[in-house]
Amino acid sequence: MVSKYFRLAARRAASRGLSNVVLLRGEALYLIATLLPAAMARTVHVYFPDPWPKSRHHRRRLLDPRTVDLVLSLLDPPRGRLFFATDHLEYGEAVVETLSLHPAVDVQRVDAWPEGPRTNYEAKFEREGRPIIRLAVRLRGGGPSSLLHPAGRHDLLVGPATDQEPSARRTS
Ligand SMILES: C[S@@+](CC[C@H](N)C(=O)[O-])C[C@H]1O[C@@H](n2cnc3c(N)ncnc32)[C@H](O)[C@@H]1O
Known part of the structure; x- marks a missing residue:
């Protein structure tokens, strides 16, 4: 979040008490790995993140086989949800593939959110008629703690792990 929007959000939160x-x-990945507790979120919203279009930079994407377990570890089982949108179609299709291969989630494409655009970028891209990929993702069953992406970088995840059942996150 750029500092202008951070300050705006802080002012709005304060003025609304x-x-x-x-x-x-x-x-975000640094904050998730180091600060945010696992299973803290009923809903995670990711809208128009940096697509890192060059292939050598894909590993920096917020949702990539190497990073997806970290992001999903935020979700509170069993009903945690993730919403995602991008106007970068190659990135969007790659995220669909990453999530479709993930054993812990169900992913659905959404044509439009019921309440309309959720962010400034979404409203602007809609006005410009740009195609947008929107996804609604749900945890299946027990959540991601014992189910990880087959191509995940499990060494990025902290905490006790065994060959049979790697732990998705630190335990304290
Ligand atoms: C295109 S803007 C979209 C802003 C807003 N989500 C919207 O839809 O209107 C992308 C934003 O994501 C932030 N961002 C991208 N990758 C990030 C990351 N890995 N960690 C934290 N912020 C990130 C950028 O700083 C920027 O504020």
């Missing part, structure tokens, strides 16, 4: 908002600004 919201006491249940915590704003963090930083590299």
Whole structure:
């Protein structure tokens, strides 16, 4: 989040007297790996993240086989959900493939959100008539703690792990 929007969000939360908002600004994968507790989120929203179009940079994508387990570890089983949108169609199709191969989730394409555009970029891209890939993702059964992406970088995940059942996240 650029600092302008971070400050705007902070001002809006304060002016509305919201006491249940915590704003963090930083590299998302770093924050997830080091700070955010596993299973903390009923819903994770990822809208128009950097597509990192060059193949040598794909590993930096927020949703990639190497990083997807980290992001999904935020979801609170059994009903955790992830929403995703991008106007970068190659990245969007790659995310569909990554999530479709993931044993812990069901992924669905969505034509439009019921309430309309959810972010500034989505509203702008819709006005411009650009195609958008939108996904709604649900945890299956027990969630991702024992089910990881077959091509995941499990060494990025912290915590006790065995060959049979690698742990998706640190345990404390
Ligand atoms: C194209 S803007 C979209 C902003 C907003 N989500 C929207 O849809 O209107 C992409 C935003 O994602 C942020 N971003 C991209 N990759 C990120 C990452 N790995 N960690 C944290 N923020 C990231 C960028 O800083 C930027 O603010």
